[in-house]
Amino acid sequence: MLENDQLQSFLTELRRGSLTLAVLGCLKQPHYGYALLQTMQDKHIDIEANTLYPLLRRLESQGLLVSDWDTSESRPRKYYAINEKGEAVYQELLNEWRKMQRNIESICGRDEDNE
Amino acid sequence: MLENDQLQSFLTELRRGSLTLAVLGCLKQPHYGYALLQTMQDKHIDIEANTLYPLLRRLESQGLLVSDWDTSESRPRKYYAINEKGEAVYQELLNEWRKMQRNIESICGRDEDNE
DNA sequence: CTATTATACTGTGCGACACACAATATTATC
DNA sequence: GATAATATTGTGTGTCGCACAGTATAATAG
Incomplete structure (x- = not known):
């Protein structure tokens, strides 16, 4: 049986940084x-x-x-x-975020794959 | 001029959690x-x-x-x-990671979009 | 043979942020 | 009058990527 707490811990780490991106985007x-x-x-x-x-x-x-x-x-x-500075940071972050997604997908497989 | 340190800080936060996923996948x-x-x-x-x-x-x-x-x-x-437990955690994390990607893309736009 | 680089790993402290807990205030609804 | 919704602020903790530091030795270059 998985420890739910442990999984939640990992998910919290995933959310760090991502929430910033989402908020700046909104x-x-x-x-x-x-x-x-x-x-x-x-x-x-x-x-x-x-x-x-x-x-x-x-x-x-x-x-x-x-x-x-x-x-x-x-x-x-x-x-x-x-603001303008925020926009610049946002674009950089988004670029890096996208690169990261692709890199992780190259390891973990794309969504459509039957993983 | 952007503070590179600030951008790096944000990128470090993005990496948290993601590195775990990548390592488990490898x-x-x-x-x-x-x-x-x-x-x-x-x-x-x-x-x-x-x-x-x-x-x-x-x-x-x-x-x-x-x-x-x-x-x-x-x-x-x-x-x-x-191991078996790791595999289970990995699958859960990957599922949640993918949901998160889609959710953020719904805010920030897909990669192909001319953002 | 010496110097440098590569290989292979362990230890520890810090800064930043999502979360959790706590709270205030007041409008709207029942 | 009671409850829920709206709208916001304050603060402490746990976790992990990073940075700094280190050991050991095989392989390579000169």
Whole structure:
């Protein structure tokens, strides 16, 4: 019987870095935090609020995102959008991510293969 | 100008977890450490010895690999191979990895797209 | 024979991030 | 009035790729 905890541990490692890529990709269109959470769920990137909000703040402090408050609605919302530097980092990451996918597929086989 | 260090940091995070997948995939055929290093280089998975050897030991201690020493050659070599449990974890990881790829592609676009 | 490179491996500490736990506030719904 | 949804912030932990450090010796070059 597999230890589920062990598998989860490995999956957590897989997600590191990938979540950054997904968030930067989504923020080519401005989103506020809670809506981004929904968008990620829609794309089957199951991310908790407790993970997403700190990630947004971290990426902003790293200079890849900009944010501003919209207080015109009944609830204040913090909108985030990728900036020029973020766009550049995003493209580089995406290129490297794609290379990595191909390299791993060369070892593990393509999706269509009957592995 | 991008900070190369920053980009490298993000790439390191991307590699976490992925290297495990690649190593487990390679070890469906037994390898000794140094040969695995070469095989990974051939597959453009550029991994340092200082990263690979600890990863092999860690995966063995986690019960996914078995190892044995071959001392018949002029140099002793430690062979590693995936075991039944490792194979099960590997399949699960690969399935989840593929789902993740598709999900990220749904956000970032497919490779063929002119992003 | 000496020097250098390649082969083959082990040990250990650090930085960064997903996760988990915790929390606040208030609007909307029943 | 109670509950759920919306919307956000704060903080500590575990894990692993990386970096630094190291040992040993066979093979190769001069």
